[in-house]
Amino acid sequence: MQTDTLISDYLKHLEEAAARLPARRRLELVDEVREHIEAAIAARGDPSEAEIRNILERLGRPEEIVAAEAETDAALPAMGGEPAKRSRFGLVEVAALMLVTIGAFALPVIGPAAGIGLTWISSAWSPRQKALVTGLAILFVVLPIVMLMNVSSGPLHIESSIGPVQP
């Protein structure tokens, strides 16, 4: 009888530790562990109390099992797992910023377009930050066009001023 109490205490402890999990998964997990204990008992025939203790020890502490559950993707959002999924500011972000700013002058239109592409594949920026960088990129696309228009109106003046001298 002592062994039955050991097992039911363990399962109760597991159920309590799993309180944070969605109800369905909690019940399923307790069932899985209960079946594991039953299979271990069946594999040993008629285990002694010490053997039962060994089976439970090998399973690990209930908190440990629940912690492994929290590491799975499904449980992450509920436990503030966003930092784990979002990576740090890296090469993609630096390249995107450079293409959007300097790139707009070095490679008009193509630079910022590539920058916008990189911005949206970045896993470090939030959608709001991505929108901000995209806005910046559009600004830097417009800017060189305005400058080009000024430049192209420049030579026209020179031509007209040179024109009369030519013949």
Place this chain on the structure above:
Amino acid sequence: MVQGEARNQATQLRRGLLELCVLAVLRRGESYAFDIVRVLSEAGELLTSEGTIYPLLARLREQRLASTTWRESASGPPRRYYRLTDAGRRALVDLSGDWMRFRDAVDALVAGSEEATRAD
């Protein structure tokens, strides 16, 4: 924060390796959780807490890397048997490739540091 990140990376590494091991066990054929645990224990100290296999198996089901079927058993209640899906087989190939590259890099570094120690 840095400590938390290091812990997170250690967790990721352990989790990834265990996942690779479970997928490798399943490649041998359909098995139920208790059998998978037994194979992992016999192979070495791969699973320090046997109970943590259940969260991992739940994730494999969720990601459709493994499919399951319930079967009657001679002793006790029906058992859930796991088998690899095509996606699971592909994940196994990817993960073993990652593991081999990682292992080779670590081996090379460790061998290099041993040589350096001898030269000193």
